[in-house]
Amino acid sequence: MPIKITFIGAGRMASAIVRGLLEKEHYTPEEIACTCGDDPTGPALAKATGIQFLPDITPALHETETVILACKPQQFVEINAELAEAGRGKLILSILAGIPLARLSEKFAHARNVVRTMPNTPGQIGAGVTAFTPLRELSGKDVEIVENTLSSLGNFHEVEEEDLDAVTALSGSGPAYVFEFAAALREAGVNCGLDEGLADALAVDTLLGAAMLLAESEESPEALRNAVTSPEGTTAAALKILKEGDLRKLVDQALAAAKARSIELASE
Numbered sequence: 001m002p003i004k005i006t007f008i009g010a011g012r013m014a015s016a017i018v019r020g021l022l023e024k025e026h027y028t029p030e031e032i033a034c035t036c037g038d039d040p041t042g043p044a045l046a047k048a049t050g051i052q053f054l055p056d057i058t059p060a061l062h063e064t065e066t067v068i069l070a071c072k073p074q075q076f077v078e079i080n081a082e083l084a085e086a087g088r089g090k091l092i093l094s095i096l097a098g099i100p101l102a103r104l105s106e107k108f109a110h111a112r113n114v115v116r117t118m119p120n121t122p123g124q125i126g127a128g129v130t131a132f133t134p135l136r137e138l139s140g141k142d143v144e145i146v147e148n149t150l151s152s153l154g155n156f157h158e159v160e161e162e163d164l165d166a167v168t169a170l171s172g173s174g175p176a177y178v179f180e181f182a183a184a185l186r187e188a189g190v191n192c193g194l195d196e197g198l199a200d201a202l203a204v205d206t207l208l209g210a211a212m213l214l215a216e217s218e219e220s221p222e223a224l225r226n227a228v229t230s231p232e233g234t235t236a237a238a239l240k241i242l243k244e245g246d247l248r249k250l251v252d253q254a255l256a257a258a259k260a261r262s263i264e265l266a267s268e
């Protein structure tokens with residue numbers, strides 16, 4: 001059976017995509033192949049899912065329809081000319097952070113189309129959000145391939161490439177801000193007298209529940225905030241402190257710094 005989709009890299013993100021594609025039966029295991037670097041991630045993914053592990057992926061690329069670049073961004077330079085040439089006529093989808101379409105399409109000069117994406121870490125459990133930009137408008141079949149692939153990681157949005165630095169600042173780095181906030185909640189809960197394990201559990205479930213309510217509700221975050229804030233109440237007392245400390249300005253500065261760093265990294 002010909003290989004239809006080939007992964008360069010077999011780490012956490014590649015594994016999440018492979019599992020999603022198999023679970024939704026977009027491909028059979030025989031139609032998917034992967035390669036990896038020196039560590040045994042490729043054989044491990046093949047053993048766990050039944051896909052093929054090919055130490056030399058280049059011959060397989062001749063029959064494949066789609067190539068997913070899922071190695072580390074630093075390993076992009078190791079993609080040799082022979083492998084790049086084997087990408088002729090293929091759809092190349094990259095999840096490598098910070099590698100612009102210009103560099104991708106320079107390497108895979110004869111690709112059918114090239115798609116740059118920016119996923120985030122919850123993608124590893126199918127709960128991520130990914131922004132993507134195609135080099136050229138996607139054909140009907142390629143729309144399906146891109147959507148099937150990205151839905152394995154969670155939700156997705158098509159954006160202009162110039163927006164990807166801002167996307168990186170918001171959703172790419174965003175999970176780290178939420179983890180930091182979870183740690184701050186846990187620490188503050190302990191300072192209020194709670195046991196650390198309980199404070200941790202309450203912080204995680206509060207973030208999870210609030211995010212699920214926000215996603216399901218048609219209300220804005222501000223409206224939901226107001227709904228739990230009675231005048232002179234406990235929440236109002238806490239929000240007053242957050243406002244005095246100008247939480248919104250801090251978040252604004254944090255995203256601006258992340259965006260600036262993303263632009264800087266792309267030019268290195």
Ligand SMILES: NC(=O)c1ccc[n+]([C@@H]2O[C@H](COP(=O)([O-])OP(=O)(O)OC[C@H]3O[C@@H](n4cnc5c(N)ncnc54)[C@H](OP(=O)(O)O)[C@@H]3O)[C@@H](O)[C@H]2O)c1
Pocket residue numbers: 008009010011012013014035036037038039040041042070071072073075078095096097118119120121122123124172
């Ligand atoms: N993790 C995330 O949530 C996240 C979010 C946004 C973007 N990304 C992007 O997704 C990409 C993959 O991230 P990850 O977290 O899945 O990384 P990872 O778990 O470290 O996996 C990287 C994979 O690349 C393989 N590899 C190393 N050298 C290679 C080579 N020369 N040729 C082919 N494959 C090679 C590695 O193989 P060995 O380990 O066997 O050497 C490993 O399977 C990165 O470019 C990252 O920027 C990830």
